[in-house]
Amino acid sequence: MSYQLLKENIRRNVNFSDMQIDEICSFFNTKTVKKGEYLLTQGSICKFEGFVTKGCFRIFIIDTKGNENILYFAAEDWWLIDTDSFMNQTPSDLYFQALEDSEVLIIQKADKERLYDQLPLVEKLFRIMSQKALAAWQKRLIRNHCLTAKERYQYFLNTYPNIASRITDRQIAGYLGITHEFLSKIKSKSLKN
Amino acid sequence: MSYQLLKENIRRNVNFSDMQIDEICSFFNTKTVKKGEYLLTQGSICKFEGFVTKGCFRIFIIDTKGNENILYFAAEDWWLIDTDSFMNQTPSDLYFQALEDSEVLIIQKADKERLYDQLPLVEKLFRIMSQKALAAWQKRLIRNHCLTAKERYQYFLNTYPNIASRITDRQIAGYLGITHEFLSKIKSKSLKN
DNA sequence: CAGGATTGTTGAACTTGTTCAATTTTTTCC
DNA sequence: GGAAAAAATTGAACAAGTTCAACAATCCTG
Numbered sequence: 249m250s251y252q253l254l255k256e257n258i259r260r261n262v263n264f265s266d267m268q269i270d271e272i273c274s275f276f277n278t279k280t281v282k283k284g285e286y287l288l289t290q291g292s293i294c295k296f297e298g299f300v301t302k303g304c305f306r307i308f309i310i311d312t313k314g315n316e317n318i319l320y321f322a323a324e325d326w327w328l329i330d331t332d333s334f335m336n337q338t339p340s341d342l343y344f345q346a347l348e349d350s351e352v353l354i355i356q357k358a359d360k361e362r363l364y365d366q367l368p369l370v371e372k373l374f375r376i377m378s379q380k381a382l383a384a385w386q387k388r389l390i391r392n393h394c395l396t397a398k399e400r401y402q403y404f405l406n407t408y409p410n411i412a413s414r415i416t417d418r419q420i421a422g423y424l425g426i427t428h429e430f431l432s433k434i435k436s437k438s439l440k441n
Numbered sequence: 442m443s444y445q446l447l448k449e450n451i452r453r454n455v456n457f458s459d460m461q462i463d464e465i466c467s468f469f470n471t472k473t474v475k476k477g478e479y480l481l482t483q484g485s486i487c488k489f490e491g492f493v494t495k496g497c498f499r500i501f502i503i504d505t506k507g508n509e510n511i512l513y514f515a516a517e518d519w520w521l522i523d524t525d526s527f528m529n530q531t532p533s534d535l536y537f538q539a540l541e542d543s544e545v546l547i548i549q550k551a552d553k554e555r556l557y558d559q560l561p562l563v564e565k566l567f568r569i570m571s572q573k574a575l576a577a578w579q580k581r582l583i584r585n586h587c588l589t590a591k592e593r594y595q596y597f598l599n600t601y602p603n604i605a606s607r608i609t610d611r612q613i614a615g616y617l618g619i620t621h622e623f624l625s626k627i628k629s630k631s632l633k634n
Numbered sequence: 635c636a637g638g639a640t641t642g643t644t645g646a647a648c649t650t651g652t653t654c655a656a657t658t659t660t661t662t663c664c
Numbered sequence: 665g666g667a668a669a670a671a672a673t674t675g676a677a678c679a680a681g682t683t684c685a686a687c688a689a690t691c692c693t694g
Binding site (some may be wrong): 426433 | 650652653654
């Protein structure tokens with residue numbers, strides 16, 4: 249059951265009954281995405297939220313200099329959301345790209361609104377999820393200010409070993425906000441110690 | 442009425458009745474804070490959330506190298522929250538310091554929980570507020586990766602002229618994640634153009 | 635208004651990270 | 665399995681940002 253992971257994810261955030269969680273899950277549909285394919289591209293309006301049950305995605309933006317800047321990776325048990333575009337229904341700045349053959353549980357914007365109406369308790373779930381995410385983003389910004397590239401790289405390896413081992417160094421560099429050449433130099437210096 | 446600003450702030454986020462908004466506001470109490478004083482210090486548990494009605498605060502962290510890193514400024518109409526410490530009731534990493542004589546509307550943790558119980562609609566308010574904040578933090582991280590210090594400085598001046606004009610350059614440098622010496626050099630170079 | 639404290643400015647030397655280009659290694663896919 | 669593509673490595677020159685120290689300007693506060 250690919251819904252098992254979603255149910256556990258919800259249960260970790262709120263104390264809902266099995267029936268309520270089943271009802272929430274019934275609003276989601278499975279979608280498979282092949283390696284390299286996009287679930288969202290820059291300029292389109294994000295009409296869904298996703299929860300990854302298999303595979304891995306990168307959520308990135310292409311800046312004015314043409315660099316691919318990675319906001320985050322979403323492997324199993326991660327949410328795949330462009331909060332800004334989904335909330336305001338404005339064109340997205342982001343790309344969601346599968347880095348492996350993947351499977352995602354999708355809820356459409358209109359269905360999510362029906363869900364909020366039908367089960368107001370769900371507001372609490374997404375309130376808590378958003379607050380946790382907010383706290384995590386604030387900590388990440390602080391790390392970006394306080395740590396060197398090497399320290400951020402080591403933090404990433406320690407914190408997300410399961411993701412780090414599956415993706416290329418180019419992707420990691422894009423996440424850390426450095427060039428892949430510099431990441432390579434960091435690694436070779438580390439080995440000499 | 443210092444509650445007027447809070448009411449408008451809530452109304453901008455959700456479409457509640459006047460009575461509901463009044464009820465929410467009744468959970469908040471006014472607190473004055475003198476310039477230089479702290480509302481929260483590193484190591485203590487954040488037991489309140491605040492909404493600034495007068496003055497200006499800086500929310501900062503002191504890192505292992507002793508640098509003061511500013512997460513954000515909260516002037517009138519801004520919320521003063523340590524999401525992580527408030528949510529988990531764990532010791533805070535942050536300091537809330539008044540940069541001017543200030544006035545804040547405060548809601549205590551226990552009262553906020555009563556408010557959620559009494560008026561479940563409030564979940565929606567804070568769900569939306571958190572999602573907006575989340576989107577803003579993601580964009581800020583992208584700016585930190587994609588823009589140079591000079592570009593971030595100009596963005597700050599353009600986006601928050603009301604705050605920029607009230608605080609010292611040292612504070613701005615702490616927000617941008619650069620040294621105040623370098624900010625000074627950026628400014629002198631800009632003038633030569 | 636005097637004077638101590640904080641803030642801002644400037645320069646020189648230094649560190650961190652970038653750019654570009656060439657080469658090697660690994661992966662992909664027919 | 666072999667060719668093409670993508671990823672990783674390395675070096676040299678460069679740009680961005682830091683550090684430290686000295687000095688000037690401003691702002692409190694008694």
